[in-house]
Amino acid sequence: MAGHVLGGRYELTERIGAGGMGVVWSARDRLLHRTVAVKVLSGAGGTPDAAVRLEREARAAAGLSENRHVVTVHDFGRDGDTVYVVMERVSGRTLDAFLRAEGPPGPALAVEWVRQVCAALEAAHAAGVVHRDIKPANVILTPDGTVKVLDFGIAWFHPMHGLERISRDLVAGSAPWMSPEQIQGAQMDHRSDLYSTGCLLYELLTGRTPFGDRDTYSLFVAHVTEPVVAPGLLRPGIPAALDTLTLRLLAKSPNDRPGSASEVAARLGAVGRDLGAVATTPYNPSAPPTGPGSAVPAALSPAPGPPPAVDPAALASPSATGGGRRWPASRRTARTAALGGALAVLATAGVLWLNHPDGSDDSGARAADRTDGSHTSAPASGADPDTTPGSATPAPAAPSPTPSTTSGTGKAADMRFPRTATGTSPLPSGWRLAHETRYRMDLPVPADFTGSDNDGKGMIYEGPGGQIVISVYHDFDVAKATRTSLQEQLAWYRKGADGTMSEARSDGIKDVILLGLPGAGFEVTYHKTDSSQTGSRHHRIERGVQDAEKEELYFRVEYPDTPEYDARARKVLATMQDRIVLHPR
Structure with a gap:
């Protein structure tokens, strides 16, 4: 199938893997001019059950595309008798x-x-x-x-x-x-x-x-x-x-x-x-x-x-x-x-x-x-794992409670921020390391971002023209649980944020991991009403976590709600989170 174009868009260039009923190809996306991976079902492998599984896989991964630890799915389609799913081409x-x-x-x-x-x-x-x-x-x-x-x-x-x-x-x-x-x-x-x-x-x-x-x-x-x-x-x-x-x-x-x-x-x-x-x-x-x-x-x-x-x-x-x-x-x-x-x-x-x-x-x-x-x-036992009520509402497991203890032993006492970055490889090209001693943290910043003081607890970094704004907070002795603060913040957005936004939509608070500790976060999309970009659609991601010593780390990123800005903002946010180093008070 080398040279074949699926859906009038994905040109298969090199077969890179195969198994039971499917073949994985490297392909060129003619529309967006990028290299992708395409999993193809065709011929004997294209059974109805196999096609259902492929579609399920595409839907599952697509619903998790914001998570950097899941391979991103770009597309799913059929071209004649061929069923295919298009994913990011991952090196490794x-x-x-x-x-x-x-x-x-x-x-x-x-x-x-x-x-x-x-x-x-x-x-x-x-x-x-x-x-x-x-x-x-x-x-x-x-x-x-x-x-x-x-x-x-x-x-x-x-x-x-x-x-x-x-x-x-x-x-x-x-x-x-x-x-x-x-x-x-x-x-x-x-x-x-x-x-x-x-x-x-x-x-x-x-x-x-x-x-x-x-x-x-x-x-x-x-x-x-x-x-x-x-x-x-x-x-x-x-x-x-x-x-x-x-x-x-x-x-x-x-x-x-x-x-x-x-x-x-x-x-x-x-x-x-x-x-x-x-x-x-x-x-x-x-x-x-x-x-x-x-x-x-x-x-x-x-x-x-x-x-x-x-x-x-x-x-x-x-x-x-x-x-x-x-x-x-x-x-x-x-x-x-x-x-x-x-x-x-x-x-x-x-x-x-x-x-x-x-x-x-x-x-x-x-x-x-x-x-x-x-x-x-x-x-099977006669119980259908895909339809039996007891077979997992995968308990969007109850979120871990925010630790409130400040000393002692046990699980809560172990939940403290590490003092070194989790990322071990060199910084990506075009990044610099910022040493923010006033805020007791070091973190990587894209070279084309500029920083400014915030309110004594963190820094704000803006991309060229201010299209992407990332705020990073590091604070001690935080009295209120981070999840509670996030819930209040989300409610504020939904009410219009004091006239600064309208039509705010969000899926609610979700569990996240920051520096290896369980935290919380949400995403919200809205119309801006407080700037020269009035009426434009924007997106915010907010994530925070508090450790056993009531020390808090918090990230917020805001950007225009377009695929281009979304891709860069998420990449910047992920790199910052992976490489941040916190210092004791």
Whole structure:
């Protein structure tokens, strides 16, 4: 198909990856003169179910386009019998390819990468989307250290999205990273993604998945029934706090896992700040687990000897995870009887289309699954994961409360801002570092932005002509919770902001992550009424977070509501947030 033009706009130039039923191409967008990645379904791969999955993936990712940790979707369309989705062309390689080439990274990198995955999941869950297939092949690492989540093709959507279900008969996923409830077809919500994230973290820390290289059926049994060996037993030097968090993510019951992706991100941020240069030992699969370096309770460590024999019925029992729907005995019996035969063909059934470039191609196109047969489907329980009311309104998980304690120990005391920037690569071309000692912060600023004092708590930076205005505040002893202030601010905008704006529209307060801590933010679009640009449509993004010491960091950006300004403003905001350094009072 090289040279073929889809939709009269996207000229396919180079095939960069392929899998089960799809092909990924590098393409030239003739309208906007940019390089994009195009995932194409055609021929035998263009089945109705595959087309539905591709459209679902496009809608899920498009709804999260403001999150820098999700690959941006630009377009979705049909050209004759060909169905395609157009995405940003991402440079980098998947964590799957990284692990194959270099082995597990250092714990600090592993923690940071998974923290960024949680930032993507936090946005997805708040939007009513459960990914259901978090694994190394669906996470891409870009050259600047940014991590992006890929492939929402089998995501669960809240019914409010009005999307067609994938299938009445299958619960899909990838066996080494599937949650117990996903395997059982039990009620499932955002915490299923947290279990898969725990599997990902475990693999990055140790170089192996929690239950090793087994056949699909054995993996299903292990996820549902077997305890996990603590990462610190396989790789000495991993902090006890990281062991504990990993094992909590891998809890069999969703109720025993952390409550939200934002909570996990905050805990990973705290662990990352404490890691420093912790020495660890590379994972050696032939070496037996060793005790030192792990503070995992004995009850969580595996018993000696081979895994216990398991009745296949255990896999079919929702009670194995401590919850879930119960079925009449006749349905449970039929479901269990069908399990053995169904599992025998799972490794080759290939019900999901795959499009991950092979390990030799790290060009970083929008990659998804690896084609090693690990992407499998478990038989469903009779409950439809896409329509069952109990299967996840992914609890736009209750936002983490703003810490109010200023001393002591425990979770609140750990929630303090780091004193160094999270970004580690050199500043992008055309940026400078501003040292604002009066406001106790250093942050990167585009070279063509100018700064001015604000009100003693922060700085205002304006782009050429003042089209983009970014305000950065850093304050101590803030009496009011940041979320409360944001709610009041949003209400003020909606009332017309004292005559300075009209027709203000917003989706409301949402959870965000700033400097590894859970915060809040909102976006609002409105007509300006207080400047020479009266009547023009403008957009504001406001984000803030307060730590355990009542120290607050706050960002606000305002710009004309056009695609060009939006793209630059978000990029500037993201870079500032990643690179800011705060100083103690």
